[in-house]
Amino acid sequence: MIRFxxxxxLTMNPAEQDGGLSIFLGExxxxxxRICKVIKGAFAPGEKExxxxxxxxxxxxxxxxFKNAHTHSAMTFLRSNADDxxxxxxxxxxxxxxxxxxxxxxxxxxTKLAILEYLSGGTTAxxxxxxxxxxxxDAFIDAGMRVVQTSAINNFNDSVEKLEDWYLRLNGxxxxxxxxxxxHAEYTTSVEMIREIAALAAKYEAPVYTHIAETKTEVDECxxxxxxxxxxxxxxxxxxxxxxxxxxxxxxTEDDRKRMKEHGVSVVTNPASNLKLASGIAPxxxxxxxxxxxxxxxxxxxxxxxxxxxxxMFLVTALGKYRENDASAIPADAxxxxxxxxxxxxxxxxEANCLAEGKFADLFLLDIRQPNMQPVxxxxxxxxxSGSKSNVILxxxxxxxxxxxxxxxxxxxxxxCKPSDLYEEAEKIRxxxxx
Numbered sequence: 001m002i003r004f005x006x007x008x009x010l011t012m013n014p015a016e017q018d019g020g021l022s023i024f025l026g027e028x029x030x031x032x033x034r035i036c037k038v039i040k041g042a043f044a045p046g047e048k049e050x051x052x053x054x055x056x057x058x059x060x061x062x063x064x065x066f067k068n069a070h071t072h073s074a075m076t077f078l079r080s081n082a083d084d085x086x087x088x089x090x091x092x093x094x095x096x097x098x099x100x101x102x103x104x105x106x107x108x109x110x111t112k113l114a115i116l117e118y119l120s121g122g123t124t125a126x127x128x129x130x131x132x133x134x135x136x137x138d139a140f141i142d143a144g145m146r147v148v149q150t151s152a153i154n155n156f157n158d159s160v161e162k163l164e165d166w167y168l169r170l171n172g173x174x175x176x177x178x179x180x181x182x183x184h185a186e187y188t189t190s191v192e193m194i195r196e197i198a199a200l201a202a203k204y205e206a207p208v209y210t211h212i213a214e215t216k217t218e219v220d221e222c223x224x225x226x227x228x229x230x231x232x233x234x235x236x237x238x239x240x241x242x243x244x245x246x247x248x249x250x251x252x253t254e255d256d257r258k259r260m261k262e263h264g265v266s267v268v269t270n271p272a273s274n275l276k277l278a279s280g281i282a283p284x285x286x287x288x289x290x291x292x293x294x295x296x297x298x299x300x301x302x303x304x305x306x307x308x309x310x311x312x313m314f315l316v317t318a319l320g321k322y323r324e325n326d327a328s329a330i331p332a333d334a335x336x337x338x339x340x341x342x343x344x345x346x347x348x349x350x351e352a353n354c355l356a357e358g359k360f361a362d363l364f365l366l367d368i369r370q371p372n373m374q375p376v377x378x379x380x381x382x383x384x385x386s387g388s389k390s391n392v393i394l395x396x397x398x399x400x401x402x403x404x405x406x407x408x409x410x411x412x413x414x415x416x417c418k419p420s421d422l423y424e425e426a427e428k429i430r431x432x433x434x435x
Contacts, residue, residue: 007057065124067343070297150182273299
């Protein structure tokens, strides 16, 4: 067992919130891959209590890991290469042609590089959408990090038969890895294929995940093709018979939001990517007002270009305030719920949505003794408005410490390979593909 003691704890457990998020001083005990105790106040060890490791949190904050609910990890090789372009030009000229040159081993290595960034920023699980789900799953499993995958199938790659194969094989392959039905987007997928995916969702009574309404052009072209918005089309074709989520959802109408609520469609907002590609600002305040669940994702490292949930949280609230012309819109506690607990539920990890007995031991320790976190008038608000990846002391996934910082210089990743080897291999891949 591992004991975390002398910690301030934000559990995100609804049973302890009493109408708002609360923090208390206490302990968390971990056995195997689960939390076995969450204790308020002092702990009196029993005769049989033995710990493999005891970690003095020194009054720092212990909280559930971030859930990056939409990313394309292996796009690390395009970081800062395909910048300053609108979405369609970016995709067609700077992304798709280079991605076609990737091998499965490339994707494995490039995904591992992203995993280092996730762990050092307190992210314990991601929802991944990329090529070659088998090698992607291998990368996360070998590193010890949790992943939920979905597919980016469309008219130009793979098939609905392949999607079903992944769904059946990759669910249950490993406790760290699962798979959900999905496709790239309406604008890359024929209505015939959309109907086949909807039939697959009905067969397995499963939710579906896809990019929706990312740009105004996408929405306008869908209306021109079908006389409907992308949200309306996908709902009418049965894609969301069993719920699911849309990535981005920047440009939606009141009718879209009504349909989303009726069909159980959640939102994964990606503010940094939407800003960088000039796609717009999502109406997150409207989604919350309408009772639609929202999670946060970074999108890929080619369109962001970093995988930093602290930055995304700040942008969600700051852009929401700007869009609504209301400084009270989207408060800090709502953003924390999106990033920590609602994100877990939306991507299909309810066992990782809070710190409670029996839940996955997926958590991180946040250093609140740094200048950017002092003084502590309101610790919850400090996390969202002032927090940084540099404050992350330790990240645990499935009861294993995968990243820890002993001081400002000494940082260690406890995964199956050396970071320096990954950097070298990623550079070789970049040179081979980009020249």
